[in-house]
Amino acid sequence: MCAGAPWCAVRLVRSRKGRAERPPVTAADSSGRRATSAEVAREIATEQAHVDLVYAELAKAQARAGLVEADGLARGRTDRTGDVRDEELTGLFERDALVFNAARRRSTLDTQYEGLVFGRLDLDHALGKDDAQPDREVRYIGRLGVRDDDYEPLVVDWRAPAASAFYRATPVEPMDVVRRRVLRCKGPDVVGVEDDLMVTDPPDDLVVVGDGALLAALTRSRGAQMRDIVATIQRHQDEAIRAPARGITEITGGPGTGKTVVALHRAAYLLYSDRRRFESGGILVVGPSAAYTAYIERVLPSLGEESVTLRSLGDVVDGVTATRLDSPELAATKGSLRIRRLLSRAAGGRVPDGPTEFRAFVAGKAVRVDTRTLDRIRSQVLRNHQRNLARGAVEAALGEAAWASVREGDKAEFMDRFDGHLEVEAFLDRWWPQVDPREVLLWLAAPELALRHGQGAISPEEAEAFSASMREALAEGTWSVADVALIDDLAARLGPVQDAPAEERGFYEIEELEDVSQFGVAEVGGGRAARRAGGGVERQSADPRERLLQGRIGTPGEYAHVLVDEAQDLSPMQWRMLGRRGRYSSWTVVGDAAQASWGDAAEAARARDEAFGTQPRRDFHMDTNYRNAREIFDYAARVVREQVPDADIPHAVRETGVDPVEVTARAADVRTAVASAVEGLLDEVEGSIAVVTPSRYAAELAAVGEETGRVVVVDPMSTKGLEYDATVIVDPDEIVRESPGGIRVLYVALTRAAHRMTLVHLDQNGDQAGDPPRD
Numbered sequence: 001m002c003a004g005a006p007w008c009a010v011r012l013v014r015s016r017k018g019r020a021e022r023p024p025v026t027a028a029d030s031s032g033r034r035a036t037s038a039e040v041a042r043e044i045a046t047e048q049a050h051v052d053l054v055y056a057e058l059a060k061a062q063a064r065a066g067l068v069e070a071d072g073l074a075r076g077r078t079d080r081t082g083d084v085r086d087e088e089l090t091g092l093f094e095r096d097a098l099v100f101n102a103a104r105r106r107s108t109l110d111t112q113y114e115g116l117v118f119g120r121l122d123l124d125h126a127l128g129k130d131d132a133q134p135d136r137e138v139r140y141i142g143r144l145g146v147r148d149d150d151y152e153p154l155v156v157d158w159r160a161p162a163a164s165a166f167y168r169a170t171p172v173e174p175m176d177v178v179r180r181r182v183l184r185c186k187g188p189d190v191v192g193v194e195d196d197l198m199v200t201d202p203p204d205d206l207v208v209v210g211d212g213a214l215l216a217a218l219t220r221s222r223g224a225q226m227r228d229i230v231a232t233i234q235r236h237q238d239e240a241i242r243a244p245a246r247g248i249t250e251i252t253g254g255p256g257t258g259k260t261v262v263a264l265h266r267a268a269y270l271l272y273s274d275r276r277r278f279e280s281g282g283i284l285v286v287g288p289s290a291a292y293t294a295y296i297e298r299v300l301p302s303l304g305e306e307s308v309t310l311r312s313l314g315d316v317v318d319g320v321t322a323t324r325l326d327s328p329e330l331a332a333t334k335g336s337l338r339i340r341r342l343l344s345r346a347a348g349g350r351v352p353d354g355p356t357e358f359r360a361f362v363a364g365k366a367v368r369v370d371t372r373t374l375d376r377i378r379s380q381v382l383r384n385h386q387r388n389l390a391r392g393a394v395e396a397a398l399g400e401a402a403w404a405s406v407r408e409g410d411k412a413e414f415m416d417r418f419d420g421h422l423e424v425e426a427f428l429d430r431w432w433p434q435v436d437p438r439e440v441l442l443w444l445a446a447p448e449l450a451l452r453h454g455q456g457a458i459s460p461e462e463a464e465a466f467s468a469s470m471r472e473a474l475a476e477g478t479w480s481v482a483d484v485a486l487i488d489d490l491a492a493r494l495g496p497v498q499d500a501p502a503e504e505r506g507f508y509e510i511e512e513l514e515d516v517s518q519f520g521v522a523e524v525g526g527g528r529a530a531r532r533a534g535g536g537v538e539r540q541s542a543d544p545r546e547r548l549l550q551g552r553i554g555t556p557g558e559y560a561h562v563l564v565d566e567a568q569d570l571s572p573m574q575w576r577m578l579g580r581r582g583r584y585s586s587w588t589v590v591g592d593a594a595q596a597s598w599g600d601a602a603e604a605a606r607a608r609d610e611a612f613g614t615q616p617r618r619d620f621h622m623d624t625n626y627r628n629a630r631e632i633f634d635y636a637a638r639v640v641r642e643q644v645p646d647a648d649i650p651h652a653v654r655e656t657g658v659d660p661v662e663v664t665a666r667a668a669d670v671r672t673a674v675a676s677a678v679e680g681l682l683d684e685v686e687g688s689i690a691v692v693t694p695s696r697y698a699a700e701l702a703a704v705g706e707e708t709g710r711v712v713v714v715d716p717m718s719t720k721g722l723e724y725d726a727t728v729i730v731d732p733d734e735i736v737r738e739s740p741g742g743i744r745v746l747y748v749a750l751t752r753a754a755h756r757m758t759l760v761h762l763d764q765n766g767d768q769a770g771d772p773p774r775d
Ligand SMILES: Nc1ncnc2c1ncn2[C@@H]1O[C@H](COP(=O)(O)OP(=O)(O)OP(=O)(O)O)[C@@H](O)[C@H]1O
Pocket: 214, 217, 218, 227, 228, 229, 232, 233, 234, 237, 253, 254, 255, 256, 257, 258, 259, 260, 261, 262, 592, 626, 627, 720, 721, 722, 723, 751
């Protein structure tokens, strides 16, 4: 528990620059007494009456909304950050009434989130003005704006300028706020209120209740999914959320400082502030893993926003989904810019098993174009064209070479016959087929090809590992996450696969096309098969190769805003992949260098800078850890500081009085030791528990706690961005040893628990199970 509410408030209210600010005054320290239970009940009843009114209005708004839904979402645009004009409010409210339809669909979420109306401001516009009469106003804040029949606001959207005082007011700068109140609701029912005072001498009629909403939110148990923080956004977080859309907004800070959740609220804010631009242009949110996207996927819907595209790094390219991870060494090879040379050579190389010379009879003359000439044509054409778009250029160049091999009779007549000649077309289909980028990667399953194309770019050992990984893909029918950026790079080199125009195909051509898979163009057939199958939904093939090539690689969509979380882990190739989607975007980029698992930070930084271009940048630094109990975070900070002295260490605000527990066991007894740690934690916390284990124990521990439905067994890298009520960290030394990220990866694992952490050290040689706790 926080060691005393007033103390807690002092530490929680910090300015962005860490300047001490006078904290809000809570019930206990304003009047020296807590509100009586009768007073609390009265306050709750007052708020309930208002919330009832809002829900009644919403029922009416919904009925109206159905009539004008089609054009409503386009309304409600405002870029302004000052006071909002009435007509702007009207636009916003109309939009909100429509959007409430979506909110209704999510009514089941109400039990998990603070309700629709979550805040109230008691303002006095005469505050600080000498001798002025009080000029009081009550303003309610909610997830959506709602007004009554007289166009009077019943609730202001949390993103509207009129709501900003809810997040920004402090006792030093009260912004006319006397009392800020957070309403705790379950669905439409108000179940509690928590107040902060911005003045030391509030009016007598103002009751002050509770110990502060933030602390209550932080102490709650963690579920399987992230919650929004709309009721308790702190001032320094609000500044990052409402920062202008333009340019690059970087949000940095140590573990648990709210970077992710702030970035997601920023996405919702951007949609609100310029809906036309961001809804039509699109916002892309990219996170490290599928587990991460599943963890955060409800935050934006709970804020009333459904239109954001959420992707994990293995899912950025349309047509490919990857969750498999390569070994860290192989991922490093695939992620480095060095790999581009290999890709470039493969994309520009011969089609394996394609013809190596051209022979035909054209206009009664024997034509022969040899291998060297064909190679020269290929490289010349590829200097100016993408391969899949170069069929015309290559046909013209081949015609010239064919004429050069003949030089007899009339050139114009020869060229005329050459153009569209069946033998020429048949040759081109095999020598210059449409090439799917995935097919090019699979060519590299041949070790000699990977070695040849990789020469001077990667080492022979790297080339062999690369080639082996393609054979693994072919055996399993799955891509790795690192492969996705390579597919995207190849797609940019090759250009989109072109469909042969159906009406021009004759009998022979159809035969040729049925057979093209052997020439590396399975995508053409696959794409068609997929469309025939009914548009969009793919049947999973039993054949691994077909699974790898299923679907169609789309041209990268361009977004108006790209939001990247855990940015410190992106490889240079992944930055390039995102750069293709954000050429004209503004960006929000979230990261913490001390949690990086990517080795070459300088190379990644260069690729990132290239993706951003020359846009202006602004930086927001978060320095308060809201996730970990102080005891847990102190342990983690001690560990990381030993090897990363300049790690960005935030300040944890919540105490539990319970230190992390350390036990040592024989490696042979790992299962018993971990099961016993889990059993203890199941009693201590209400929510989720993660067993974080290095890969060597993963199989043995896989089923620990399975029957409870509250325990997950995960590898350290997969915990990125996630959090649990409690964690069991298995063999921390091995976690450091097995990952090139070393101590930084252990630091990630050590900062996932909100309330409890147990470390199970393993002794490979010892014969004593259950040694006494260390320390
Ligand atoms: N103002 C706030 N009110 C309530 N909870 C908050 C607030 N800010 C952050 N939190 C909570 O703190 C926890 C950590 O937040 P988040 O995951 O966004 O941090 P992070 O900086 O991205 O962490 P990491 O880098 O370790 O992944 C979450 O449970 C989040 O809801």
